[in-house]
Amino acid sequence: MSASARRRGLWLLLLPMLLWIGLLFVLPHLKLFYLSFVDRRSGSFTLANYLYFFQSPLYRKIFVRTAVFSVLVTLLTLFVSFPIAFIITKVAGKRLKAMLLLAVILPYWVSELIQAFTWMVIFRESGVLSYVLQKIGLINHPIEFLYHDATIAVGLLYTSLLFMTIPIMNSLDTLDNSLIEAAYDLGGDFWSTMREIVIPHAAPGIMVGSIMVFMLNLGNYVTVTLLGGKNSLWFTEIIYNQFIVRFNQNLGSAFSVILLTFSVVFVWIVLKITKQDLSEAM
Amino acid sequence: MFRQKGFSLSKFLFYTYAVLVLFFTLGPLVIVTILAFNNNPSASFPWQGFTLDWFKSSTPGRVGLFDDARMMNAIGVSIKVAIVVTLISVALGVNNAFLFVRHKFRGQGALYLLMLGPLVVPGVVLGTSILAFSYGIANGLDKIFGAGAGTFLRPGFWLVVLGQVSFVATTTTLVITARLKRFDPSLEEAAMDLGASRSQAVRLITIPFLMPAMIGAGIIAFLFSFENFNTTYFLSGPDPTVPILLYSRLRFGITPEINAVSVLLMVVTGILGFISFAFQKEDNVA
Numbered sequence: 001m002s003a004s005a006r007r008r009g010l011w012l013l014l015l016p017m018l019l020w021i022g023l024l025f026v027l028p029h030l031k032l033f034y035l036s037f038v039d040r041r042s043g044s045f046t047l048a049n050y051l052y053f054f055q056s057p058l059y060r061k062i063f064v065r066t067a068v069f070s071v072l073v074t075l076l077t078l079f080v081s082f083p084i085a086f087i088i089t090k091v092a093g094k095r096l097k098a099m100l101l102l103a104v105i106l107p108y109w110v111s112e113l114i115q116a117f118t119w120m121v122i123f124r125e126s127g128v129l130s131y132v133l134q135k136i137g138l139i140n141h142p143i144e145f146l147y148h149d150a151t152i153a154v155g156l157l158y159t160s161l162l163f164m165t166i167p168i169m170n171s172l173d174t175l176d177n178s179l180i181e182a183a184y185d186l187g188g189d190f191w192s193t194m195r196e197i198v199i200p201h202a203a204p205g206i207m208v209g210s211i212m213v214f215m216l217n218l219g220n221y222v223t224v225t226l227l228g229g230k231n232s233l234w235f236t237e238i239i240y241n242q243f244i245v246r247f248n249q250n251l252g253s254a255f256s257v258i259l260l261t262f263s264v265v266f267v268w269i270v271l272k273i274t275k276q277d278l279s280e281a282m
Numbered sequence: 283m284f285r286q287k288g289f290s291l292s293k294f295l296f297y298t299y300a301v302l303v304l305f306f307t308l309g310p311l312v313i314v315t316i317l318a319f320n321n322n323p324s325a326s327f328p329w330q331g332f333t334l335d336w337f338k339s340s341t342p343g344r345v346g347l348f349d350d351a352r353m354m355n356a357i358g359v360s361i362k363v364a365i366v367v368t369l370i371s372v373a374l375g376v377n378n379a380f381l382f383v384r385h386k387f388r389g390q391g392a393l394y395l396l397m398l399g400p401l402v403v404p405g406v407v408l409g410t411s412i413l414a415f416s417y418g419i420a421n422g423l424d425k426i427f428g429a430g431a432g433t434f435l436r437p438g439f440w441l442v443v444l445g446q447v448s449f450v451a452t453t454t455t456l457v458i459t460a461r462l463k464r465f466d467p468s469l470e471e472a473a474m475d476l477g478a479s480r481s482q483a484v485r486l487i488t489i490p491f492l493m494p495a496m497i498g499a500g501i502i503a504f505l506f507s508f509e510n511f512n513t514t515y516f517l518s519g520p521d522p523t524v525p526i527l528l529y530s531r532l533r534f535g536i537t538p539e540i541n542a543v544s545v546l547l548m549v550v551t552g553i554l555g556f557i558s559f560a561f562q563k564e565d566n567v568a
Contacts, residue, residue: 006385013381017393020374024448025400028411035414083299091296100300103307109555110311111509113525114544118310120536121317121325128313131327161307190292219404222511222525226532236406236512243516249414256407263404 029260036254049254059238059255066235067262069149070217073156077164077213078206080157085168085205086198090177108162116226119155120146123227147229155223160216164209171205172198207274211267218263235259311548318541325538336542347542356527363439363523364507367446371503372496374447375454379462379492382455400449405512412445413437413516438519445517446507453506454499461495462488498561501554509551 039046053059088100107115122128123145130142145151175198183193199206224234239259242252317325321333323344339346347353382394400408420432434440465488473483511525518526524547528540 010381010385010387013377013385014387016374016377017381017397020447020451021393021396021399024412024444025403025408026396028408028415028448029403031415031418032407032411080303083296084303087296087300091293092300096297096300100303103304105555106311106552107307109505109551110544110548111511111525111551113509113511113528114314114547115310117528117532117536117540117544118314120532121314121541122310124536126324126326128317128327158307158310215402215404219406219512221406221515222529226529236404239406239410240515243410243413249417252410253414256410260403260407 032253032256035250036257038250040248040250049251050258052251053254053258062233062238063235063258063262065233066218067266069152070214073153073160073217074210074214076153077157077160078210081161081164081209082168082202082206084161085165085172085202088165089169089172089175090180104162104165107158112159112222113226115159116155116223119151119158119227123151123154146227147231149228149231152224152228152232155227156217156220159220159223160213163212163216167205167209167212168202169205171202175201203274207271211270214267215263218259314541314544315548317538318545320538323538325536325541336538337546345539347539347546350539352527353524353539353543356522356524359439359521360508360523360525363442363446364504366443367450367507368500368503370443370447371450371454372458372500374451375458375499376489376492376496378451378455379459382459383462383465384467397452397455400452405449405510406516408449409445409513409516412441412448412513416441416444436519437517439521441517441519442514442523445513446510449513450503450506454503457499457502458492458495461492465491494561498558501558501561505551505554505558 036049037045037047039048053063084100084104088097092100110118120127124130125142125144125146127145129145130139133139134142179197179201180193183197188196219236220234221236221240224232225237228234235255236259239252239255242248242255246252316329317327318336319332319334320327320329321331321335322328335341335344335346337346338348340349378397382390416435420435423432423435424430469487469491470480470483473487474480478486508523509525510523511529514523515526515529522530524543528543531537531540
C-alpha cells in the first residue's frame, strides 16, 4: 500500500474518533470549565462560583462528607472483597468457585437502580427486614431502616463488590500456590503468610479495585439518594440541584469541576503515597 | 492447598464466609423475585398467594406492567435508545480498533489515554458537561437557523443517545481492540495475494474474525445503555427511559409492579449477560 493511501486511511479512521472524543468528551468538559468561571447574569469572568462553594459551610460539609464516606466504603468493600477473591482463587473447589463468581457477577448485570430498589424493599419500614424481625419477636413494631448512613453503606458495598473482587482475583491468580506452602513450611502461620506473601502480591489489584470503587462511590447518585433520601447529603445531588432544579449552570459547573478535580488529584496522591504505578497494575 | 487436612478451622471459616457472601449478593434478588408474584398490594410480606397481576392486569389500582402505558412507553424508548447507541458504539469501536492497532502516529498514546477518559469521569459530571455544551450549541442553532433548529440537541431522545455513546464507545473500543490485536495480518495479505482487494480482504477475512467481539461488545453496549441512569438523568426529556421512570416513581413509594419490572429486567439482562460472557471468554479484556 502506498504511503499516501496509508495517510488517507489514517485520516478516515481518525475523523470519527476525533468527532466522538472531541464533541462528546473534550469540548463538553472545556465548556463546563469555562462556565464555572463565568458570572450567571453579566457573563463576565468571575471566581464567585468557586468562592460560593468555599464560603458555604453547608456545601463544604457535604463535600467532605461525600469524600470521607467514599473512602470508608472503599475500605469496607476491600475488607469484604479480599476474602472472596482469596477463596475463589486459592480455596474453593470447582463448584464453589463457579457459584461465588456468579454471586459476584449477577448483581452487576442488574442495573444499579434495581440493586438500590431491592435494598429499599428490604430496609423500608414495611419492608422485609422489619417484617422478619417482628415475626421472630426481636422487635414489636415496624422500624424504618432506610435513610441511615449504614443503609447507604450497604447499598454502595453491594454495587461495587464486583469492581473490587475482580482486580484482586486477577492479581492473586498469578501468585504461585507453592509460595504459600513454602511460607507455611518455614513456620509461618496464617496471618504472617497473609501479611508477608499474599497481600503484597495482591497490592496492584487492591490498588486498581480501590481506585475504581472510590470513583464509583464519589460519583454515585442513584444508590445514595434512594437509600439515603433527604439524609444522603451527597455532592452529586447538589450538582443535580444546581443544574436541573435551580437552573444555575455556572454554579453547577463549578461544583462538577470541583468533584472531577478532587477525584483525579486524590487518586494521584494515593498512587504517589503507595508508590504504585497504575499502568503497571492495569 | 487449603483443601489439605490440618486446616479444618480455616476451611470452616472460609466456607461460612462463602455462604454469607452468597446470601448477601443473591438474597435481595431472590426476595424481589418472590414478591413480584406475591398477591399482596403492599409489595412486602406476608405471602398472600401466587399472582401474575403485577405483570398483566388492567384492573384499576392493580395495573400490571404490560398494561401500564407509561411503563410500556418507557420500555420502548429504552430499547430504541439502546439499539441506536449499540449500532453507533460498535461502529466506532471497530473504527477505533483499526486506528489503534493498524496505525502508528504521533500522539497515539495520548489519544488512547484520552479515549479512556469517559470511563473514568463520574457519570453525573459527564451528563452535566454534555448538557451544558449542547445547550449552548442548540441556542446557537436556533439563533442562526430559526427557532426549533437546535431542538434535537435539547433534552430528549437524541441527546440521551449522544450522552450514552460518549462512554459506551470507550467500552466497545476496548473489547474490539483486544480482539483485533490477536489477529494475524498475514491472513489479510494472503487474501490480497490471491487477488482480493484490500476492502474485500477486510470484509471477508478480518470482519468475520472480529464478529464475536463485535457481538459481545454490542451486547455490553446494549446493557450499559439500557441500564444507564447517571448520565441519562440529565439528558432525558418528557419521554423517560425505564431507569428514569422507575426512579421518579420510587420517590413516591414502592409498588408490586416495580417488583415485576425488576424481575423482567433481571431475566432479560441476565440472559444478555450470559451471552456476552460466552462471546468474550476467549478475549480477556480488563
